[in-house]
Amino acid sequence: MIHVDDRTAANLDVVLEEACRGLKHGGDHETRKKIATKLIQAARKGNTTLGGLKAVADRVLTEMVHRKSA
Numbered sequence: 001m002i003h004v005d006d007r008t009a010a011n012l013d014v015v016l017e018e019a020c021r022g023l024k025h026g027g028d029h030e031t032r033k034k035i036a037t038k039l040i041q042a043a044r045k046g047n048t049t050l051g052g053l054k055a056v057a058d059r060v061l062t063e064m065v066h067r068k069s070a
Helices: 006-021 029-044 052-067
Strands: none
Touching: 006 029, 006 052, 029 052
16 A cells, blocks of 8 residues: 555545546546556656646546557
């Protein structure tokens, strides 16, 4: 389990919710899990800012859309 400070935890929560807000029913479990996993990986590497995490979530969503349309 990853241990993060309160601000990083809040940023992770906010970014995950914002990323999934536009998905049908807020995103299925697997989609949310994939985004959360990538966000946690980014946080472990030191990318803990709100803007940085949003960029990660956007990139994951873009990749998922491209895979579905391919």
